[in-house]
Amino acid sequence: MDRQRRELTFLHSRGGFLRQSPAPPPDQAIAESSCSAGDRKPPIREVDFFSSGNRSKLSSDEEESKNCKGRSTSTLSDPGTGLNLLSLNSGTTAALEDDPSNNDTEMRMLRLELERLHEENRRLRSMLDQITKNYGHLQAQLLMAMQKQAHLNQREQQQRDEMTTMSSPTKSAQQLMDLRPTCAAMDNANDEEKTREVSDSPTTTMEVMSKESDHIHTPPLNHPNNNHNIEDGDRTSQSWGSPKSPRLEPSKGGDEQLADPPFRKARVSVRARSEAPSISDGCQWRKYGQKMAKGNPCPRAYYRCTMAVGCPVRKQVQRCADDKTILITTYEGNHNHPLPPAATAMANTTSAAAAMLLSGSTTSKDTPTSANPGYFPSLPYPSTMATLSASAPFPTITLDLTQNHNPMQLFPRTPPPASATFPLPLHGYAAQIMGQLQHSMKLPAMPLVQLGVGQRHASLVESVSAAIASDPNFTTALAAAISTVMGGAPPRNGPDGNSNANNNNNNNNSGNNHFLPAGVGVLPGSPQLPQSCTTFSTN
DNA sequence: CGAGTTTGACCGGCGC
């Protein structure tokens, strides 16, 4: 901002054209100019480096980028913006006309200067993109290296343990317990080893991008009971932030309680634009606290799920410090009760995200049949849309719904192997949304389930592309579909997701605890809905 | 009057 002010001051001194601006404070003026310019250029993708290390490491670049972005919107938000300012601002013109002797020269100088700044802006932007990419690659490499190393260590340790098992069974048992971190239930010993490794390593978060943030609020997903990967962890640690609040979840799941290692829990954070104070996600919440968090002028509210006694699910709601229109909702824990369909749909997505986060880091890349790709860089999504939280005390996956993207970007850029399942949580939504679209736009039914993923994507893309081409109301239909899928109600139908269970196609939400492989698309009417999940829709 | 919210106090972890 200082930089922006300096720039404005600079321009002011150069041409004096800003002098005529009716007086909004610099910040406001910037915002206004940004708005008036129409922001025809997509904003720099926001990259969240939750890790303090990363943050500190990249802070300068980030700052630079922000400044760059700010400058971009204030003085050269897009090609020609500067000129537009000059030409559209009558006051400016008048100011320049007051000094006819230097008009041409000043104009030329200003143009040159603006062009130069624009170039610099572009350079910085590309630098930021590059840094983001590099960061992703490095993190992936680091994780892989750590996993390999850990795997080797574990093997050695295991061999040693086996040698001594006969004499000290207790110790082995204890070690086994220790191997159960957040992603507790693993299918085999190898997974447990990997899991442990992961929990010790920096957390990866991926930010899934989505679109139409104004209408979509993704539900978080912590979920649950269906998800083996998270269930144990959540059950054992129950309350979120469990290390600090062990009493919150008195006694449930007795057996698992015995082992109560202070391992991390996965969190699912959702960033979505919303003017509403909070998002309704199909669950009932009771506020139990509010705090001012450091570094954010907006208070953080704490909610607890009240749909069932003793439900361990918590959520935090806070507005983004940088952009107060962005609501950040963080979910933790698994519901221990059936959810309304509206909530289930959402929860499915969020739980998939959580599962992905947890199992993703526990799954080796060389296991192609795994349901989850191991690292976000391998995900077929633009890495810049994913926020990775590496330093958070809990593994956190952030679903960023604040960016506008083409609906097609819900799908991977490149189709994954046909044998793979959807690697990312939003696929659940995507599938549902597509289902809604099929319905609302009379698209031919697509047997998604039978198709391989690649085919599925291809079909979807083709069909939807065709729909877009043939139906100008696609956006409307998409919005309606999203509203429906989000569990909320399509604007015309109903109030909010809390009670609007019937709007959702997924009615089979109770009692089904089958674990949904992370990212498996949930189709409307899919019987494989998780029992408990957290969902939300817009208010 | 019950359910939900507000808000100051309290607790425990963590960094210095």
Add this chain to the structure above:
DNA sequence: GCGCCGGTCAAACTCG
């Protein structure tokens, strides 16, 4: 050891 901070508790308060 101390202070900061995040998270939770619980009494007081509000609202329908």
